[in-house]
Amino acid sequence: MTTAYDFTLPSLDGGTIDLGALRGKPILIVNTASKCGFTPQFEGLQALWSFYRGNGLTIIGVPSNDFGNQEPGTSTEIATFCARNYSVTFPMAARSHVRGADTLPLFRWIAQQGGLMARPRWNFYKYLIGRDGRLANWFVSLTSPESHRMRVAIERAILDT
Numbered sequence: 001m002t003t004a005y006d007f008t009l010p011s012l013d014g015g016t017i018d019l020g021a022l023r024g025k026p027i028l029i030v031n032t033a034s035k036c037g038f039t040p041q042f043e044g045l046q047a048l049w050s051f052y053r054g055n056g057l058t059i060i061g062v063p064s065n066d067f068g069n070q071e072p073g074t075s076t077e078i079a080t081f082c083a084r085n086y087s088v089t090f091p092m093a094a095r096s097h098v099r100g101a102d103t104l105p106l107f108r109w110i111a112q113q114g115g116l117m118a119r120p121r122w123n124f125y126k127y128l129i130g131r132d133g134r135l136a137n138w139f140v141s142l143t144s145p146e147s148h149r150m151r152v153a154i155e156r157a158i159l160d161t
Contacts, residue, residue: 003133004029007106009062010094012075017060017091019106024131025056026157029106031098032061033070033123034081041124042086044145048154049090055158059090062107064098067122071095098125114138126150130157 082088113135130136
C-alpha cells in the first residue's frame, strides 16, 4: 500500500524533500502562496512548527501558483518573502502544481485518499499525515492553523503510536 512516505518533493533550495526520511512521524502539508488573503497563516504554521516539532511533527509548505496566480515568485523570492515576513523555518518545497495535468504525485495521492472534496480548491489547504503515512485529516483554507480543531487533530496524530 502506498503511503505519503513513498513520495519526494522538490525543495525550495534545489534539493529534495524525502518524505520517507520522516517515516513514523506526523506531517502537515500545506499548499501556500505569498500573495493570498490567507498568506498570514504562515505565522500560525510557524507557531505550530515551533510548538510541535519537538514532538515529531514536520510541517512542509508547498508553494503553488495554481490559484489566482498568487505565487508568481522564484524560489529565491519565495524563500526571502517567507523568512522576512513570517520567519518561516519549516521545510518548503519548490513551487509546484497541486491541481491540473502537472499535479505533484503526492497531491494526486492525497486526492485519492481524501476523495473529491479533499482536493485543494484554493491556497492554504492543509493535509495531516498520520504516523502510519496515511491521510489522517484535511482542512480547507478557512481553517486557521491556530484553530482548536487543527490542534486537536495534530495532537491525536502525535499521540497515535
